[in-house]
Amino acid sequence: MPAAPLTLHVNKAVTHLLRGSSLLAQLLAEPAHARDAWVDALLGMPEAPEEEALPRGGVPYVPCEVDDIVAMVRELPLRTEDTLVDLGSGLGRVALIGHLLSGARAHGIEFQPGLVQLAQARARALGLARVTFTQGDAAEAPLEGTVFFLYSPFNGETLTRVLQRLKMLAKERSIAVCCVDMELASERWLRARSTSRAGLTIYRSVTGTRM
Numbered sequence: 001m002p003a004a005p006l007t008l009h010v011n012k013a014v015t016h017l018l019r020g021s022s023l024l025a026q027l028l029a030e031p032a033h034a035r036d037a038w039v040d041a042l043l044g045m046p047e048a049p050e051e052e053a054l055p056r057g058g059v060p061y062v063p064c065e066v067d068d069i070v071a072m073v074r075e076l077p078l079r080t081e082d083t084l085v086d087l088g089s090g091l092g093r094v095a096l097i098g099h100l101l102s103g104a105r106a107h108g109i110e111f112q113p114g115l116v117q118l119a120q121a122r123a124r125a126l127g128l129a130r131v132t133f134t135q136g137d138a139a140e141a142p143l144e145g146t147v148f149f150l151y152s153p154f155n156g157e158t159l160t161r162v163l164q165r166l167k168m169l170a171k172e173r174s175i176a177v178c179c180v181d182m183e184l185a186s187e188r189w190l191r192a193r194s195t196s197r198a199g200l201t202i203y204r205s206v207t208g209t210r211m
């Protein structure tokens with residue numbers, strides 16, 4: 001018998017047990033420096049494949065720290081009824097962990113097909129039907145959600161276009177935009193809130209003001 005399915009079976013069983021407050025408690029019981037490796041082992045995260053070509057302004061794949069994801073979930077807070085969208089989702093850690101901690105539906109948009117395939121395979125192997133990924137340019141892909149997460153995924157024209165489209169969406173309904181290591185201070189339609197993490201800023205769309 002091949003040995004590989006055993007690993008998937010173990011990971012699936014563990015994530016069925018570890019969700020919400022149980023997952024959070026076990027994660028926080030780890031020393032801060034060990035949390036990323038702990039969660040990667042729990043989820044069975046693969047190695048990132050070789051980098052593929054990106055649209056102009058695109059930033060290569062680097063995963064954000066799990067402590068930033070936890071702070072986003074707790075301090076927003078991310079609710080079961082939210083839809084979290086990670087713009088430039090890489091291997092899918094933000095969507096997977098955000099969903100497991102909160103129960104929210106989570107979706108990742110990623111330009112590199114190899115990363116998308118691996119993220120989709122991980123969600124499937126873990127039995128997480130509410131976590132999905134699509135391949136595409138965030139500047140053009142449908143943006144449907146209540147909470148948008150950006151770990152410095154792109155800049156320049158792509159960022160301008162994405163912010164224009166999020167601003168249009170915010171005219172229909174209130175949204176949150178969570179940014180790690182990037183500032184959106186000039187966006188008058190967003191109100192910033194600092195968090196327990198130096199790199200993480202949570203923005204809420206402002207309704208009733210001239211945007």
Ligand SMILES: C[S@@+](CC[C@H](N)C(=O)[O-])C[C@H]1O[C@@H](n2cnc3c(N)ncnc32)[C@H](O)[C@@H]1O
Binds near residue numbers: 109
């Ligand atoms: C800094 S990484 C963040 C990864 C992920 N959010 C995480 O924290 O684990 C940026 C990601 O954005 C993707 N990216 C860059 N430009 C993009 C674009 N225009 N549309 C979609 N994804 C893009 C890159 O391929 C990369 O995986």
